[in-house]
Amino acid sequence: xxxxxxxxxDDRVLGPEHKGFPQEAWGQTVRDFLASGPSLDRMSTPxxxxxxxxxxxxxxxxxxxxxxxxxxxxxxxxxTMAPQIWSRQLDAGAWGITLATPWQVQLARSFGVVRIxxxxxxxxxxxxxxxxxxxxxNPSFEFFSWADSVQTVELMxxxxxxxxxxxxxxxxxxxxxxxGRTGARxxxxxxxVAEAIHRSARLTLAGVGGYEGALSHDREPAGLSAxxxxxxxxxELHLQIAADGLYGADxxxxxxxxxxxxxxxxxxxxxxxxxxxxxxxxxxxxxIHDDGFYAGISPLIPGRVERPLRSAMHGWARTVSxxxxxxxxxxxxxxxxPFDEGMPVPQRVSGTRTLGKSEVTALNDQHAxxxxxxxxxxxxPVGTVVRLxxxxxxxxxxxxxxIPVVDDADAANPRIVELIHTFF
Amino acid sequence: xxxxxxxxxDDRVLGPEHKGFPQEAWGQTVRDFLASGPSLDRMSTPxxxxxxxxxxxxxxxxxxxxxxxxxxxxxxxxxTMAPQIWSRQLDAGAWGITLATPWQVQLARSFGVVRIxxxxxxxxxxxxxxxxxxxxxNPSFEFFSWADSVQTVELMxxxxxxxxxxxxxxxxxxxxxxxGRTGARxxxxxxxVAEAIHRSARLTLAGVGGYEGALSHDREPAGLSAxxxxxxxxxELHLQIAADGLYGADxxxxxxxxxxxxxxxxxxxxxxxxxxxxxxxxxxxxxIHDDGFYAGISPLIPGRVERPLRSAMHGWARTVSxxxxxxxxxxxxxxxxPFDEGMPVPQRVSGTRTLGKSEVTALNDQHAxxxxxxxxxxxxPVGTVVRLxxxxxxxxxxxxxxIPVVDDADAANPRIVELIHTFF
Numbered sequence: 001x002x003x004x005x006x007x008x009x010d011d012r013v014l015g016p017e018h019k020g021f022p023q024e025a026w027g028q029t030v031r032d033f034l035a036s037g038p039s040l041d042r043m044s045t046p047x048x049x050x051x052x053x054x055x056x057x058x059x060x061x062x063x064x065x066x067x068x069x070x071x072x073x074x075x076x077x078x079x080t081m082a083p084q085i086w087s088r089q090l091d092a093g094a095w096g097i098t099l100a101t102p103w104q105v106q107l108a109r110s111f112g113v114v115r116i117x118x119x120x121x122x123x124x125x126x127x128x129x130x131x132x133x134x135x136x137x138n139p140s141f142e143f144f145s146w147a148d149s150v151q152t153v154e155l156m157x158x159x160x161x162x163x164x165x166x167x168x169x170x171x172x173x174x175x176x177x178x179x180g181r182t183g184a185r186x187x188x189x190x191x192x193v194a195e196a197i198h199r200s201a202r203l204t205l206a207g208v209g210g211y212e213g214a215l216s217h218d219r220e221p222a223g224l225s226a227x228x229x230x231x232x233x234x235x236e237l238h239l240q241i242a243a244d245g246l247y248g249a250d251x252x253x254x255x256x257x258x259x260x261x262x263x264x265x266x267x268x269x270x271x272x273x274x275x276x277x278x279x280x281x282x283x284x285x286x287x288i289h290d291d292g293f294y295a296g297i298s299p300l301i302p303g304r305v306e307r308p309l310r311s312a313m314h315g316w317a318r319t320v321s322x323x324x325x326x327x328x329x330x331x332x333x334x335x336x337x338p339f340d341e342g343m344p345v346p347q348r349v350s351g352t353r354t355l356g357k358s359e360v361t362a363l364n365d366q367h368a369x370x371x372x373x374x375x376x377x378x379x380x381p382v383g384t385v386v387r388l389x390x391x392x393x394x395x396x397x398x399x400x401x402x403i404p405v406v407d408d409a410d411a412a413n414p415r416i417v418e419l420i421h422t423f424f
Numbered sequence: 425x426x427x428x429x430x431x432x433x434d435d436r437v438l439g440p441e442h443k444g445f446p447q448e449a450w451g452q453t454v455r456d457f458l459a460s461g462p463s464l465d466r467m468s469t470p471x472x473x474x475x476x477x478x479x480x481x482x483x484x485x486x487x488x489x490x491x492x493x494x495x496x497x498x499x500x501x502x503x504t505m506a507p508q509i510w511s512r513q514l515d516a517g518a519w520g521i522t523l524a525t526p527w528q529v530q531l532a533r534s535f536g537v538v539r540i541x542x543x544x545x546x547x548x549x550x551x552x553x554x555x556x557x558x559x560x561x562n563p564s565f566e567f568f569s570w571a572d573s574v575q576t577v578e579l580m581x582x583x584x585x586x587x588x589x590x591x592x593x594x595x596x597x598x599x600x601x602x603x604g605r606t607g608a609r610x611x612x613x614x615x616x617v618a619e620a621i622h623r624s625a626r627l628t629l630a631g632v633g634g635y636e637g638a639l640s641h642d643r644e645p646a647g648l649s650a651x652x653x654x655x656x657x658x659x660e661l662h663l664q665i666a667a668d669g670l671y672g673a674d675x676x677x678x679x680x681x682x683x684x685x686x687x688x689x690x691x692x693x694x695x696x697x698x699x700x701x702x703x704x705x706x707x708x709x710x711x712i713h714d715d716g717f718y719a720g721i722s723p724l725i726p727g728r729v730e731r732p733l734r735s736a737m738h739g740w741a742r743t744v745s746x747x748x749x750x751x752x753x754x755x756x757x758x759x760x761x762p763f764d765e766g767m768p769v770p771q772r773v774s775g776t777r778t779l780g781k782s783e784v785t786a787l788n789d790q791h792a793x794x795x796x797x798x799x800x801x802x803x804x805p806v807g808t809v810v811r812l813x814x815x816x817x818x819x820x821x822x823x824x825x826x827i828p829v830v831d832d833a834d835a836a837n838p839r840i841v842e843l844i845h846t847f848f
Binding site for chain 2: 185
């Protein structure tokens with residue numbers, strides 16, 4: 001990565017457009033603000049924080065898991081859209097960064113990410129024109145995209161025909177699963193896509209890609225069985241393409257979100273024994289993890305591994321109203337906290353009070369409804385700051401442009417040690 | 425407003441951090457980009473656009489509605505968080521801007537909004553310290569906040585005690601409804617809050633506030649009846665406070681989101697006949713309106729008024745995969761389009777094709793699932809751009825930092841005539 005560009009983020013100037021930052025920080029650079037030794041009580045609520053120790057542990061846990069599983073890791077960068085975090089993932093040995101849209105690729109290139117897997121098709125003519133120019137101007141830039149239909153290949157080929165001759169674009173053929181998301185639905189149709197890529201002078205067939213996460217939403221036998229059938233078909237597709245001699249040079253076989261990367265590695269890692277074949281998983285959520293969906297489904301959680309992932313993100317919200325004994329309204333809503341994979345979970349309250357039985361039952365745009373069955377008017381009084389466990393880092397990060405990183409989210413008054421810029 | 429600060433937004437420089445903008449725009453100011461006469465096909469997908477004519481019509485329709493209904497309008501600025509739009513609303517005669525959180529107030533002040541209604545409590549000590557300083561430094565700044573408990577008043581009073589003596593803070597007492605959101609649940613407890621505000625030397629009792637939108641989600645008789653009962657109690661509260669001589673000077677009675685402002689005006693507008701009393705509604709969504717929730721519930725829609733509101737927002741997404749005859753995947757997801765009050769609705773496709781029966785059934789982070797019952801592989805082929813109708817402007821705007829305004833969303837290739845900056 002371009003470490004100068006990443007470091008330059010600390011030169012940006014804070015202002016009223018940064019949600020949660022105090023007036024005295026306005027006009028300061030990020031660097032100067034951090035040098036002032038700020039603590040969390042200087043910020044206003046609502047707030048999202050990242051815990052440094054948990055994030056760094058997650059980076060290390062996943063890097064070690066990939067090494068010991070015999071797979072490369074291309075962390076999905078769309079989770080955080082934060083070059084400062086991508087940089088840590090690459091420093092820990094990641095193969096490259098995965099992204100979901102051409103625009104995300106452009107953003108990553110502006111921070112100098114060298115190897116990018118676009119786990120999607122790129123057929124937008126505006127984006128393809130950019131890609132061709134970027135590849136031509138930067139010989140070190142390694143780019144991979146996906147195609148799941150002959151039509152996709154033809155669209156790419158014809159859009160690239162109008163750009164100056166340059167390096168061919170690496171394309172993986174994408175296999176989908178029944179009732180899945182994108183991806184050719186049969187090995188036969190996927191082979192036809194591979195042949196089309198092979199035929200194009202402007203494209204290079206670079207492997208087989210897929211996403212198993214759309215095929216199950218739990219770890220029950222039925223879901224796991226569907227995953228395994230799907231991964232077997234990915235392997236079959238790869239072996240057939242290799243046998244047909246369609247690959248340009250090396251081949252990549254890639255699957256794996258943050259829910260089933262163990263199943264993916266178990267099924268696909270043996271393919272990497274073949275010279276010229278890499279197996280790459282694309283987990284993204286792991287770096288932040290959560291206290292919700294991923295905390296339940298990840299293979300790297302307590303009871304499944306010795307050194308588990310930990311949620312590195314927390315919401316902080318203040319009671320602004322106690323209109324009923326069993327109801328508190330907090331000052332964080334849909335604009336601040338994720339709600340699509342489960343509601344925030346109250347974890348603790350500021351000060352010496354303890355938090356009784358309570359549950360966030362709904363979010364409005366700017367409010368959370370905290371229900372306390374059997375609660376009294378003394379519980380969580382107006383002014384109390386509640387720390388919330390969150391589910392789904394992807395929809396937490398996209399609500400914040402600048403996220404404070406704290407040293408220890410369990411401290412009475414955590415210290416702010418870094419500010420993470422996001423790009424959404 | 426500070427029109428210089430608003431105009432200076434056009435001096436900001438475009439770059440890869442602006443989702444959807446083409447490479448040739450990077451390095452240009454907004455002003456120069458607009459001067460180049462860009463059309464929508466220069467942008468990449470996914471995209472959110474605002475239609476200028478619809479937005480300006482909505483501003484005018486609502487301003488006229490407020491005038492003819494005998495109420496003031498303090499548009500809820502949290503919908504758009506866009507000073508360029510607030511400026512239009514104020515130019516059309518709005519009484520002030522409503523906001524939901526102290527941070528939003530700070531942002532609005534940085535663009536010079538003079539009169540602000542914070543439809544919420546302000547008890548965050550960091551925010552209160554800022555507020556006291558801002559009021560003292562700017563004699564023209566008129567600020568109003570809400571309190572719904574004696575404890576809230578005491579917290580405000582004690583936080584303000586540690587700030588230099590200055591102008592008292594205007595506070596409205598908030599009445600809530602049964603099973604509603606914030607707000608004292610009885611007239612009696614609300615009067616106690618009013619008395620506490622009245623007692624504080626640092627606060628001025630400035631009126632009665634409420635939000636009826638939490639009490640119903642439709643226009644069925646049961647919901648409307650609950651609204652009316654609630655509004656009657658707001659009136660009763662106001663009259664009692666006035667009779668008790670607790671108001672500092674003038675009084676404001678305020679309610680009204682974008683769903684029931686007609687019911688609010690009908691019940692509360694007569695109060696404005698009393699000298700020194702203003703009735704203010706706080707609708708926000710109207711300025712963008714939608715093709716979903718508000719299109720169904722607003723009083724200002726076709727059939728209910730002659731000049732109705734129109735949806736000023738559209739999503740644009742491209743087919744990136746056609747893996748099954750009845751399924752297309754579009755390149756817009758939860759990061760791009762609102763999904764909390766109904767899924768996006770396909771409206772038309774680019775080019776000469778027509779769009780058959782189709783429905784967005786789910787969004788992933790970066791994909792939309794478009795189902796076409798009875799569809800064939802020829803429908804919505806890869807590369808097709810689909811225009812989507814959206815529901816809930818509040819959760820559309822907060823996904824975009826810079827939103828193109830087009831002249832005519834129905835044109836074959838709309839012209840981009842303005843770029844709107846949002847602050848979330």
